[in-house]
Amino acid sequence: MARFDLTDFEWSVIQPLLPKKSRGVARVDDRRVLNGIFWRLRTGAPWADIPARYGPHTTCVNRFNRWRKAGVWDRILSAVSKAYDGGIQMIDSSSIRVHQHAANGQKNRRDPVAWVARAAG
Template identity: 60%
Template sequence: MGGRFGLSDKEWAMIEPLLPNKPRGVPRVDDRTVLNGIFWVLRTGAPWEDMPGRYGPRTTVYNRFVRWRKAGVWERLFQHLQSDLAASPYMIDSSAVRVHQHGTGAKKGDSETEETGRSRGGLTTKAHAVTDRDGRVAALKLSPGQDHDLAATYDLLDAVPADTVLIADKACDADAFMDALAERDIRPNIPNRSNRKEKRGFFPSLYKLRNAVERFFSKLKHCRRIATRYEKRADNFPAMCQLASARILMRS
Protein backbone atom coordinates (compact mmCIF):
# COMPACT_ATOMS: atom_id res chain seq x y z
CA MET A 1 0.00 0.00 0.00
CA GLY A 2 3.01 2.28 -0.34
CA GLY A 3 3.87 4.24 -3.44
CA ARG A 4 3.55 7.90 -4.17
CA PHE A 5 0.70 8.63 -1.76
CA GLY A 6 -0.02 5.53 0.29
CA LEU A 7 1.70 4.54 3.51
CA SER A 8 4.21 1.72 3.39
CA ASP A 9 3.91 -1.01 6.02
CA LYS A 10 6.91 0.53 7.81
CA GLU A 11 5.33 3.99 7.88
CA TRP A 12 1.99 2.62 9.04
CA ALA A 13 3.72 0.79 11.89
CA MET A 14 5.18 4.13 13.06
CA ILE A 15 1.87 6.00 12.98
CA GLU A 16 -0.67 3.40 14.11
CA PRO A 17 0.36 3.33 17.83
CA LEU A 18 -0.11 7.11 18.04
CA LEU A 19 -3.71 7.11 16.83
CA PRO A 20 -6.54 7.43 19.38
CA ASN A 21 -8.52 4.32 20.28
CA LYS A 22 -11.23 3.48 17.79
CA PRO A 23 -14.84 3.89 19.01
CA ARG A 24 -16.49 0.51 19.49
CA GLY A 25 -19.57 -0.57 17.60
CA VAL A 26 -19.38 2.28 15.11
CA PRO A 27 -18.77 1.38 11.43
CA ARG A 28 -15.97 3.58 10.15
CA VAL A 29 -13.50 3.94 7.30
CA ASP A 30 -10.21 2.19 8.02
CA ASP A 31 -7.63 4.55 9.59
CA ARG A 32 -4.90 3.59 7.14
CA THR A 33 -7.19 4.35 4.20
CA VAL A 34 -8.03 7.74 5.72
CA LEU A 35 -4.34 8.51 6.24
CA ASN A 36 -3.64 7.68 2.62
CA GLY A 37 -6.36 10.18 1.67
CA ILE A 38 -4.79 12.85 3.88
CA PHE A 39 -1.40 12.25 2.26
CA TRP A 40 -3.05 12.43 -1.18
CA VAL A 41 -4.35 15.93 -0.40
CA LEU A 42 -1.01 16.92 1.15
CA ARG A 43 1.01 15.76 -1.86
CA THR A 44 -1.26 16.97 -4.67
CA GLY A 45 -2.47 20.20 -3.09
CA ALA A 46 -5.95 19.47 -4.41
CA PRO A 47 -9.09 20.57 -2.53
CA TRP A 48 -10.55 18.06 -0.10
CA GLU A 49 -13.63 17.92 -2.34
CA ASP A 50 -11.51 16.49 -5.20
CA MET A 51 -10.08 13.62 -3.17
CA PRO A 52 -10.79 10.24 -4.87
CA GLY A 53 -13.61 8.22 -3.33
CA ARG A 54 -11.35 5.23 -2.70
CA TYR A 55 -10.13 7.02 0.44
CA GLY A 56 -13.62 7.38 1.88
CA PRO A 57 -16.01 10.35 2.14
CA ARG A 58 -14.03 13.59 2.03
CA THR A 59 -15.83 14.90 5.14
CA THR A 60 -14.72 11.78 7.02
CA VAL A 61 -11.10 12.20 5.94
CA TYR A 62 -11.03 15.94 6.70
CA ASN A 63 -12.79 15.57 10.06
CA ARG A 64 -10.42 12.82 11.13
CA PHE A 65 -7.43 14.97 10.09
CA VAL A 66 -8.75 17.75 12.33
CA ARG A 67 -9.64 15.36 15.16
CA TRP A 68 -6.17 13.83 15.13
CA ARG A 69 -4.63 17.31 15.05
CA LYS A 70 -6.59 18.28 18.14
CA ALA A 71 -5.48 15.03 19.80
CA GLY A 72 -1.84 15.96 19.14
CA VAL A 73 -1.17 13.01 16.82
CA TRP A 74 0.79 14.96 14.20
CA GLU A 75 2.90 16.76 16.80
CA ARG A 76 3.71 13.52 18.65
CA LEU A 77 4.65 11.79 15.41
CA PHE A 78 6.89 14.71 14.44
CA GLN A 79 8.62 14.68 17.83
CA HIS A 80 8.94 10.89 17.95
CA LEU A 81 10.81 10.81 14.64
CA GLN A 82 13.39 13.35 15.84
CA SER A 83 15.04 10.89 18.24
CA ASP A 84 17.66 9.82 15.69
CA LEU A 85 19.12 13.15 14.57
CA ALA A 86 22.78 13.44 13.61
CA ALA A 87 25.43 15.35 15.54
CA SER A 88 26.90 18.81 14.85
CA PRO A 89 26.65 20.93 12.79
CA TYR A 90 23.02 22.09 12.68
CA MET A 91 21.57 24.55 10.16
CA ILE A 92 18.83 27.14 10.37
CA ASP A 93 17.01 28.89 7.53
CA SER A 94 13.61 30.05 6.32
CA SER A 95 11.50 29.81 3.17
CA ALA A 96 8.51 31.85 2.04
CA VAL A 97 5.19 30.19 1.20
CA ARG A 98 2.76 32.06 -1.04
CA VAL A 99 -0.77 32.20 0.38
CA HIS A 100 -3.49 31.25 -2.11
CA GLN A 101 -6.67 33.33 -2.18
CA HIS A 102 -8.45 30.36 -0.57
CA GLY A 103 -6.03 30.65 2.35
CA THR A 104 -7.23 34.15 3.20
CA GLY A 105 -10.37 35.38 4.90
CA ALA A 106 -9.57 35.11 8.58
CA LYS A 107 -12.04 36.49 11.06
CA LYS A 108 -11.26 40.03 12.13
CA GLY A 109 -8.56 40.05 14.80
CA ASP A 110 -7.24 36.59 13.92
CA SER A 111 -4.58 37.58 11.36
CA GLU A 112 -1.70 37.29 13.82
CA THR A 113 -2.59 33.74 14.80
CA GLU A 114 -2.85 32.75 11.13
CA GLU A 115 0.83 33.64 10.59
CA THR A 116 0.21 35.42 7.29
CA GLY A 117 1.58 38.78 6.30
CA ARG A 118 2.16 40.95 3.27
CA SER A 119 5.71 41.10 1.93
CA ARG A 120 7.19 42.06 -1.44
CA GLY A 121 5.93 38.74 -2.84
CA GLY A 122 2.36 39.40 -1.76
CA LEU A 123 0.58 37.61 1.07
CA THR A 124 2.96 35.00 2.46
CA THR A 125 3.74 32.77 5.40
CA LYS A 126 7.35 32.14 6.30
CA ALA A 127 8.51 28.68 7.39
CA HIS A 128 11.59 28.49 9.62
CA ALA A 129 13.45 25.24 10.22
CA VAL A 130 16.42 23.76 12.05
CA THR A 131 17.95 20.62 10.58
CA ASP A 132 20.87 18.38 11.38
CA ARG A 133 23.76 17.92 8.95
CA ASP A 134 21.78 15.30 7.03
CA GLY A 135 18.82 17.63 6.47
CA ARG A 136 16.59 15.90 9.05
CA VAL A 137 14.37 18.53 10.62
CA ALA A 138 14.69 19.19 14.35
CA ALA A 139 12.19 22.05 14.69
CA LEU A 140 9.75 23.98 12.54
CA LYS A 141 8.01 27.31 13.11
CA LEU A 142 5.79 29.62 11.07
CA SER A 143 5.68 33.41 11.04
CA PRO A 144 4.01 36.18 9.00
CA GLY A 145 5.80 36.79 5.72
CA GLN A 146 6.90 40.34 6.50
CA ASP A 147 8.59 39.48 9.82
CA HIS A 148 12.38 39.51 10.05
CA ASP A 149 13.90 36.02 10.20
CA LEU A 150 15.43 36.62 13.63
CA ALA A 151 12.04 37.16 15.26
CA ALA A 152 11.21 33.46 14.86
CA THR A 153 14.75 32.08 14.90
CA TYR A 154 15.16 32.58 18.65
CA ASP A 155 12.29 30.17 19.30
CA LEU A 156 14.09 27.42 17.37
CA LEU A 157 17.28 27.45 19.42
CA ASP A 158 15.90 25.05 22.02
CA ALA A 159 16.11 22.35 19.33
CA VAL A 160 19.86 22.87 18.90
CA PRO A 161 21.97 20.81 21.34
CA ALA A 162 24.65 22.49 23.43
CA ASP A 163 28.23 22.30 22.17
CA THR A 164 26.96 22.33 18.58
CA VAL A 165 27.99 24.42 15.59
CA LEU A 166 25.04 26.34 14.09
CA ILE A 167 25.22 27.43 10.46
CA ALA A 168 23.04 30.36 9.37
CA ASP A 169 23.08 33.21 6.86
CA LYS A 170 23.90 36.88 7.39
CA ALA A 171 20.38 37.68 8.56
CA CYS A 172 21.38 36.06 11.86
CA ASP A 173 24.52 38.17 12.31
CA ALA A 174 23.22 40.24 15.21
CA ASP A 175 24.84 40.82 18.61
CA ALA A 176 21.72 39.83 20.53
CA PHE A 177 21.49 36.57 18.59
CA MET A 178 25.17 35.84 19.22
CA ASP A 179 24.57 36.39 22.94
CA ALA A 180 21.65 33.94 22.83
CA LEU A 181 23.89 31.33 21.19
CA ALA A 182 26.62 31.86 23.78
CA GLU A 183 24.13 31.37 26.62
CA ARG A 184 23.25 27.98 25.13
CA ASP A 185 26.87 27.01 24.40
CA ILE A 186 26.16 26.99 20.65
CA ARG A 187 29.02 27.98 18.34
CA PRO A 188 28.02 30.09 15.31
CA ASN A 189 29.36 29.75 11.79
CA ILE A 190 27.65 32.77 10.27
CA PRO A 191 29.01 35.17 7.62
CA ASN A 192 29.93 38.60 8.97
CA ARG A 193 27.89 41.57 7.85
CA SER A 194 29.94 44.08 5.86
CA ASN A 195 29.39 46.77 8.52
CA ARG A 196 30.55 44.60 11.44
CA LYS A 197 33.65 46.22 12.96
CA GLU A 198 34.94 43.22 14.88
CA LYS A 199 34.86 40.24 12.55
CA ARG A 200 34.17 36.80 14.02
CA GLY A 201 35.73 33.56 12.87
CA PHE A 202 33.96 32.11 9.85
CA PHE A 203 34.68 28.95 7.85
CA PRO A 204 33.34 29.04 4.25
CA SER A 205 33.99 25.33 3.74
CA LEU A 206 31.76 24.50 6.71
CA TYR A 207 29.14 26.98 5.51
CA LYS A 208 28.67 24.92 2.34
CA LEU A 209 26.98 22.24 4.45
CA ARG A 210 24.07 24.67 4.84
CA ASN A 211 22.53 23.21 1.70
CA ALA A 212 21.16 20.44 3.96
CA VAL A 213 18.43 22.74 5.26
CA GLU A 214 17.79 24.00 1.73
CA ARG A 215 17.27 20.40 0.59
CA PHE A 216 14.78 19.94 3.42
CA PHE A 217 12.70 22.89 2.21
CA SER A 218 12.85 21.53 -1.33
CA LYS A 219 11.46 18.18 -0.15
CA LEU A 220 8.87 19.93 2.02
CA LYS A 221 7.56 21.85 -0.98
CA HIS A 222 7.22 18.69 -3.03
CA CYS A 223 3.99 18.60 -1.06
CA ARG A 224 1.91 21.09 -2.99
CA ARG A 225 -0.28 21.75 0.03
CA ILE A 226 2.87 23.29 1.57
CA ALA A 227 4.39 24.89 -1.56
CA THR A 228 1.24 27.04 -1.68
CA ARG A 229 -0.81 27.67 1.43
CA TYR A 230 -4.49 26.85 1.01
CA GLU A 231 -5.36 26.48 4.71
CA LYS A 232 -6.88 29.62 6.17
CA ARG A 233 -7.03 28.13 9.67
CA ALA A 234 -3.87 28.83 11.66
CA ASP A 235 -3.95 25.40 13.30
CA ASN A 236 -4.43 23.32 10.14
CA PHE A 237 -1.47 24.67 8.15
CA PRO A 238 1.13 23.96 10.88
CA ALA A 239 -0.38 20.47 11.16
CA MET A 240 0.12 19.97 7.42
CA CYS A 241 3.74 21.13 7.79
CA GLN A 242 4.30 18.71 10.68
CA LEU A 243 2.79 15.86 8.70
CA ALA A 244 4.90 16.63 5.61
CA SER A 245 8.03 16.88 7.78
CA ALA A 246 7.19 13.58 9.46
CA ARG A 247 6.83 11.92 6.04
CA ILE A 248 10.29 13.19 5.08
CA LEU A 249 11.74 11.85 8.33
CA MET A 250 10.05 8.47 7.87
CA ARG A 251 11.50 8.15 4.38
CA SER A 252 15.01 9.40 5.18
Protein backbone atom coordinates (compact mmCIF):
# COMPACT_ATOMS: atom_id res chain seq x y z
CA MET A 1 0.00 0.00 0.00
CA ALA A 2 1.41 3.35 -1.05
CA ARG A 3 1.33 6.36 1.24
CA PHE A 4 -1.80 7.97 -0.22
CA ASP A 5 -3.76 4.84 -1.16
CA LEU A 6 -7.28 4.35 0.15
CA THR A 7 -7.51 3.24 3.76
CA ASP A 8 -9.64 0.25 4.67
CA PHE A 9 -12.22 2.62 6.16
CA GLU A 10 -12.41 4.73 2.98
CA TRP A 11 -12.66 1.59 0.87
CA SER A 12 -15.52 0.28 3.03
CA VAL A 13 -17.43 3.50 2.33
CA ILE A 14 -16.69 3.57 -1.42
CA GLN A 15 -16.95 -0.10 -2.42
CA PRO A 16 -20.76 -0.42 -2.18
CA LEU A 17 -21.20 2.62 -4.45
CA LEU A 18 -19.26 1.22 -7.38
CA PRO A 19 -21.04 -0.30 -10.39
CA LYS A 20 -21.01 -4.09 -10.60
CA LYS A 21 -20.14 -5.78 -13.87
CA SER A 22 -21.56 -9.27 -14.00
CA ARG A 23 -20.39 -10.57 -17.37
CA GLY A 24 -17.50 -10.43 -19.80
CA VAL A 25 -13.83 -10.19 -18.94
CA ALA A 26 -12.95 -10.15 -15.23
CA ARG A 27 -12.58 -6.60 -13.92
CA VAL A 28 -9.31 -5.15 -12.77
CA ASP A 29 -9.56 -4.64 -9.00
CA ASP A 30 -11.61 -1.47 -8.35
CA ARG A 31 -9.58 -0.44 -5.32
CA ARG A 32 -6.34 -0.66 -7.29
CA VAL A 33 -7.83 1.36 -10.16
CA LEU A 34 -9.22 3.99 -7.77
CA ASN A 35 -5.80 4.37 -6.18
CA GLY A 36 -4.38 4.88 -9.69
CA ILE A 37 -6.99 7.51 -10.52
CA PHE A 38 -6.34 9.32 -7.24
CA TRP A 39 -2.58 9.15 -7.87
CA ARG A 40 -3.07 10.78 -11.26
CA LEU A 41 -5.39 13.49 -9.90
CA ARG A 42 -3.05 14.23 -6.99
CA THR A 43 0.11 14.47 -9.10
CA GLY A 44 -1.31 16.06 -12.25
CA ALA A 45 0.80 13.66 -14.30
CA PRO A 46 -0.44 12.35 -17.66
CA TRP A 47 -2.64 9.26 -17.53
CA ALA A 48 0.07 7.23 -19.25
CA ASP A 49 2.44 7.89 -16.32
CA ILE A 50 0.29 6.07 -13.77
CA PRO A 51 2.58 3.53 -12.04
CA ALA A 52 2.12 -0.10 -13.11
CA ARG A 53 1.12 -1.10 -9.55
CA TYR A 54 -2.27 0.50 -10.26
CA GLY A 55 -2.95 -1.54 -13.37
CA PRO A 56 -3.16 -0.42 -16.99
CA HIS A 57 -3.46 3.34 -17.36
CA THR A 58 -6.12 2.83 -20.04
CA THR A 59 -8.29 1.05 -17.48
CA CYS A 60 -7.88 3.96 -15.06
CA VAL A 61 -8.81 6.63 -17.59
CA ASN A 62 -11.68 4.62 -19.06
CA ARG A 63 -13.17 3.87 -15.66
CA PHE A 64 -12.72 7.50 -14.56
CA ASN A 65 -14.63 8.76 -17.61
CA ARG A 66 -17.31 6.05 -17.46
CA TRP A 67 -17.96 6.72 -13.78
CA ARG A 68 -18.02 10.48 -14.38
CA LYS A 69 -20.75 10.08 -17.00
CA ALA A 70 -22.70 7.72 -14.73
CA GLY A 71 -22.56 10.08 -11.71
CA VAL A 72 -20.53 7.65 -9.60
CA TRP A 73 -18.03 10.33 -8.53
CA ASP A 74 -20.79 12.50 -7.08
CA ARG A 75 -21.98 9.58 -4.96
CA ILE A 76 -18.44 8.71 -3.86
CA LEU A 77 -17.58 12.27 -2.81
CA SER A 78 -20.86 12.69 -0.99
CA ALA A 79 -20.49 9.38 0.88
CA VAL A 80 -16.86 10.01 1.88
CA SER A 81 -17.72 13.51 3.08
CA LYS A 82 -20.63 12.15 5.11
CA ALA A 83 -18.43 9.37 6.54
CA TYR A 84 -16.01 12.02 7.81
CA ASP A 85 -18.92 14.06 9.23
CA GLY A 86 -18.54 16.68 6.51
CA GLY A 87 -14.99 17.41 7.64
CA ILE A 88 -13.53 17.30 4.15
CA GLN A 89 -13.09 20.86 2.94
CA MET A 90 -10.91 20.53 -0.14
CA ILE A 91 -9.97 17.69 -2.43
CA ASP A 92 -7.79 19.50 -4.94
CA SER A 93 -6.56 22.97 -5.65
CA SER A 94 -4.38 24.54 -8.26
CA SER A 95 -2.37 27.72 -8.33
CA ILE A 96 -1.30 29.17 -11.63
CA ARG A 97 1.15 32.02 -11.79
CA VAL A 98 0.13 34.70 -14.25
CA HIS A 99 2.36 37.38 -15.70
CA GLN A 100 1.96 40.63 -13.77
CA HIS A 101 0.51 42.46 -16.78
CA ALA A 102 -1.90 39.71 -17.83
CA ALA A 103 -4.70 40.32 -15.35
CA ASN A 104 -5.41 44.06 -15.43
CA GLY A 105 -3.81 45.29 -18.58
CA GLN A 106 -5.53 47.26 -21.32
CA LYS A 107 -7.32 44.87 -23.67
CA ASN A 108 -6.39 45.02 -27.34
CA ARG A 109 -9.74 45.39 -29.07
CA ARG A 110 -8.38 44.84 -32.58
CA ASP A 111 -8.67 41.42 -34.14
CA PRO A 112 -5.02 40.33 -34.65
CA VAL A 113 -5.95 37.84 -37.38
CA ALA A 114 -7.82 40.46 -39.40
CA TRP A 115 -4.88 42.88 -38.95
CA VAL A 116 -2.44 40.28 -40.33
CA ALA A 117 -4.76 39.53 -43.26
CA ARG A 118 -5.04 43.24 -44.17
CA ALA A 119 -1.27 43.72 -44.01
CA ALA A 120 -0.66 40.73 -46.27
CA GLY A 121 -3.22 41.84 -48.85
